Amino acid sequence: MKEIAITAxxxxxxxxxxxxxxxRCLECKGREFEKVKPQGNAKLLTYTxxxxxxxxxxxxxxILGVAEFExxxxxxxxxxxxxLDELKVGMKxxxxxxxxxxxxxxxxxxxxxxxx
Amino acid sequence: MRDVAIIGxxxxxxxRRDEDTLMDMLAYASLKALDDAGLGDKxxxxxxxxNMGGGMLQHQSAIASSLVDRLSLLPAAAETIxxxxxxxxxxxxxxxxxxxxxxxxxxLVVGGEKMREVTGWRATDFVATMxxxxxxxxxxxxxxxxxGMFTRLYMEKYGVTREHLLAxxxxxxxNGTRNPYAHVEMALDREGIYDxxxxxxxxxVSADPLHLYDLCPVSDGAxxxxxxxxxxxxxxxxxxxxxxxxxGQATDTHTLxxxxxxxxxxxxxxxxxxxxxxxxxxxADIDVAELHDAFTILEIAESExxxxxxxxxxxxxxxxxxxxxxxxxxxxxxxxxxxxxHPVGATGVAQVVDIVWQLRHELPKDRQVKDAKTGLTINFGxxxxxxxxxxxxxxx
Numbered sequence: 001m002k003e004i005a006i007t008a009x010x011x012x013x014x015x016x017x018x019x020x021x022x023x024r025c026l027e028c029k030g031r032e033f034e035k036v037k038p039q040g041n042a043k044l045l046t047y048t049x050x051x052x053x054x055x056x057x058x059x060x061x062x063i064l065g066v067a068e069f070e071x072x073x074x075x076x077x078x079x080x081x082x083x084l085d086e087l088k089v090g091m092k093x094x095x096x097x098x099x100x101x102x103x104x105x106x107x108x109x110x111x112x113x114x115x116x
Numbered sequence: 117m118r119d120v121a122i123i124g125x126x127x128x129x130x131x132r133r134d135e136d137t138l139m140d141m142l143a144y145a146s147l148k149a150l151d152d153a154g155l156g157d158k159x160x161x162x163x164x165x166x167n168m169g170g171g172m173l174q175h176q177s178a179i180a181s182s183l184v185d186r187l188s189l190l191p192a193a194a195e196t197i198x199x200x201x202x203x204x205x206x207x208x209x210x211x212x213x214x215x216x217x218x219x220x221x222x223x224l225v226v227g228g229e230k231m232r233e234v235t236g237w238r239a240t241d242f243v244a245t246m247x248x249x250x251x252x253x254x255x256x257x258x259x260x261x262x263x264g265m266f267t268r269l270y271m272e273k274y275g276v277t278r279e280h281l282l283a284x285x286x287x288x289x290x291n292g293t294r295n296p297y298a299h300v301e302m303a304l305d306r307e308g309i310y311d312x313x314x315x316x317x318x319x320x321v322s323a324d325p326l327h328l329y330d331l332c333p334v335s336d337g338a339x340x341x342x343x344x345x346x347x348x349x350x351x352x353x354x355x356x357x358x359x360x361x362x363x364g365q366a367t368d369t370h371t372l373x374x375x376x377x378x379x380x381x382x383x384x385x386x387x388x389x390x391x392x393x394x395x396x397x398x399x400a401d402i403d404v405a406e407l408h409d410a411f412t413i414l415e416i417a418e419s420e421x422x423x424x425x426x427x428x429x430x431x432x433x434x435x436x437x438x439x440x441x442x443x444x445x446x447x448x449x450x451x452x453x454x455x456x457x458h459p460v461g462a463t464g465v466a467q468v469v470d471i472v473w474q475l476r477h478e479l480p481k482d483r484q485v486k487d488a489k490t491g492l493t494i495n496f497g498x499x500x501x502x503x504x505x506x507x508x509x510x511x512x
Contacts, residue, residue, distance in 0.1 A: 006251075020251040020371065046378070048264030049324040053256055054241035062256045066265065066373045074373040076252050084324055089272060100255055110254050 002097040004111065008073040009033035019073050040070030042113060044091050049084050056101050067093055067113050077111030092116045117216045119346035121357035121511065124153025125469040130337030130457035131299040138167070138174050138230040141338035142183050145462075146226045149340035150187075154352040160342070161220035162193040166207035166227030167461040168200055172242050173234055183226070193220070200246050201410070202497030203227060204339070204464020205365075205504035211343045212360050221344055222352075227466070228338030229459035239334045243460070246498050248371050260331055262372055262499040263411035264323030269379050270413060271325065278325070280431025282310055284412035285329045287440055288448050292455025294483045297466075299335045299457030330412040335457030339466035346511065358472045361490070362397070362507035364390025370501055381421045383503040384494060388422040391492070391505040399423035402507070403488040404474045405445060406467035408496035409452040415439075418494050419447060422505070441485065449474070449483050464495035468506060475510040 008019040013030035019038075024031055047065030063079040065087070078100050081087060093113035100110035126148025128141055136144075142165060150156050165180040176182075180194035199206035204227035211223040231239050240258050247253045247262070270276050285304055292298035309319035309329050319327045349357035366386035372378050392398055399422060407422075409415035416430040424445045425433050433439060439447040450456045450470040453463060471491035473479050493506045 018374065020248060026369065026374070045373075046265040046268050048261050048268065049321065050256070050258055050261040050264065051320070051322055052236060052240050052258065052260065054244045054253075054258055055237060056241075057256045062261075064255055064257055064261055064265075066378075076255055076257060076371070076373055078255055089268065108254055 002109070004038055004095055004097045005109065006038060006075060006111065008036040008038065010036050017072055019075055036071065036073065038069040038071065038073040038075065038095065041116060042067035042069045042093050042095050044087065044089060044093050044113065045074065046089060047079060047084070047087050056103055065113060067095070069095070075111055077113050080112055080114040086115055118218060120212050120215045120343055120360050121346040121349045122341050122360065122468070122472050122508070123344050123349050123353050123355070123357055124149040124155065124342035125340065125472045126152055127297050127339040127466055127469050128337060129297045130335045130459060132232045133336040134233070136336070138170055138176065138179070138228060139182060139186060141230065141336065142226050142228040143186050145228065145338035145340040146183070146187055146224055149224065149226070149342050153342035155222065155342060159189050160192050160222040160224045162211070162214060163189060163224045164207040164210050165196045166203035166225070166465060167196055167229060168198055168203050169229055169231065169242050169460065174230060189224070199502060200497040201460040202464055202495045202502050202504055203461045204466070205493070205495035205506065206464070208341060208465060208468060208506065209363055209365065209504060212363060215343050215345055221348060223343045224340060225343065225465060226338060226340035227462040227464060229461040230336045231334045231459060232336050236334065251371050258323070259499060260323035260326065260411065263413060264326050265372065266378065266499070267325055267413040270417060273379050274428035276413065276416060276431045280416060280435060281330050281412040282306065283431070283434040284409060284415045285454065287434065288409060288452045288454035291449050292451030294480070295451050295456060298451045298455045299333050300451070300455045304329060326411055326413070332410045332453040332458040335459045337457055337459035337462045337466070339462050339469045341465060341468055341472070356476050357511040358475050359509045359511050360506060361509040362391035362393070362395030363505065364388060364394065365504045366390070368501045370498070372499060381417055381500045383500050384418055384421040384496065387503045387505040388494070391507045395507040395509065397490060397507060401490055402445060402492045403490050404449065404471065404485045405447045405492040406450060406470050407447055407452065407494045408463070409448055409454050410458055410496065412454065414496060415447060415452065418496070422492065422494060441483065446485050449485070464504065467493040467495060468508070471508050475508055
């Protein structure tokens with residue numbers, strides 16, 4: 001199981017959590033951050049299935065969502081289900097770091113979520 | 117600061133324009149606006165061109181420099197302005213500030229995009245390049261996908277239903293049948309896209325819970341306006357000048373995930389509040405509006421965020437007909453992005469052109485708001501992370 005290779009940033013001045021990186025805190029404009037790794041499982045906040053895909057995806061559809069980890073890091077990822085019927089806003093999902101697409105024969109890794 | 121008037125407008129029919137290059141379309145719309153302003157044989161001080169994809173789709177850069185040469189507007193100042201799907205309004209804002217400041221007297225603003233010469237796959241990818249390059253784009257998210265996630269949340273929080281979304285599709289495509297510039301001049305049949313079993317095939321899910329007819333088409337097109345100080349308008353034209361009474365612009369987080377409440381389109385609210393304050397008007401004073409309905413949910417959400425309706429009431433108002441011609445606040449009588457089409461760089465300019473026609477009372481009866489004096493536009497960039505609002509007023 002690969003480590004989830006995203007890093008969130010907690011403002012040292014006001015504590016606001018950011019992902020992705022910002023040079024200044026969105027709340028207080030502080031410039032010093034503590035690096036935070038997403039922890040534990042996650043809660044699904046919203047999701048969709050899209051049928052018109054961008055360049056780099058040779059498949060019929062994609063299921064995507066945004067989830068919040070136990071330490072409140074929020075991030076987008078692909079969802080490992082066959083049908084949206086398996087999903088519900090607020091459900092617990094298990095994160096993993098897996099190939100999300102292939103570019104010129106190379107795997108591109110990213111976040112995936114799976115219902116628990 | 118000087119009051120700024122729109123003295124000329126021009127548009128070419130949106131749709132699939134295989135026979136025209138991007139530069140052709142920009143030139144045709146520009147000439148129409150220059151002629152309309154009484155400047156057909158004269159020059160202007162500056163030209164601002166709104167375009168998002170010339171570099172990516174046509175492999176062409178420095179588009180404004182090329183356009184002034186083609187239109188014999190040399191030695192006018194010229195810039196291309198790229199601000200995603202809000203490029204059009206951004207270019208008008210740039211012209212507005214240049215004229216208001218007193219630096220330039222005559223400015224041509226033209227927006228154009230040619231999206232149909234590439235495959236749907238490439239056009240979708242081109243628009244998706246607006247998403248965050250590390251936190252969103254690699255996953256395959258598209259703008260319809262963002263709208264799908266937003267719609268799911270908006271439905272849960274405010275009780276928006278597919279009936280509400282359907283009311284927008286039906287209204288705007290019906291409006292499009294009366295607009296000779298619209299990409300889609302075809303009314304929708306409710307049964308065929310919603311009630312009958314065939315609807316699953318005719319109107320499939322595109323970005324759940326949004327269906328095909330909740331999305332605007334991918335279009336080619338261009339639109340243009342000419343600006344000058346209000347005090348000079350009579351020097352060029354006998355047509356009623358339309359004053360840019362207010363404008364506002366605001367931004368929001370790049371990723372949807374970082375918004376405390378992703379259903380709150382803060383940039384729309386802030387842009388509208390600034391525009392209303394500058395114009396010294398309130399939402400109830402607006403006679404007609406063009407909102408950025410790239411997805412049906414956005415017309416509902418924007419109509420609430422600018423203050424026409426309370427949160428949760430925009431969809432119900434559309435079902436009741438309050439946003440049709442003759443209703444409380446007619447919205448997207450042009451057909452909106454849904455029917456007029458969405459050539460991204462042109463859209464913000466086209467919205468203003470349609471409002472100018474309304475305020476000059478130049479449209480046929482079946483599309484004209486009677487005695488319209490004020491109009492509002494919302495041009496929505498990214499997924500609401502860069503939004504511009506204009507309030508236009510018919511000069512006394």
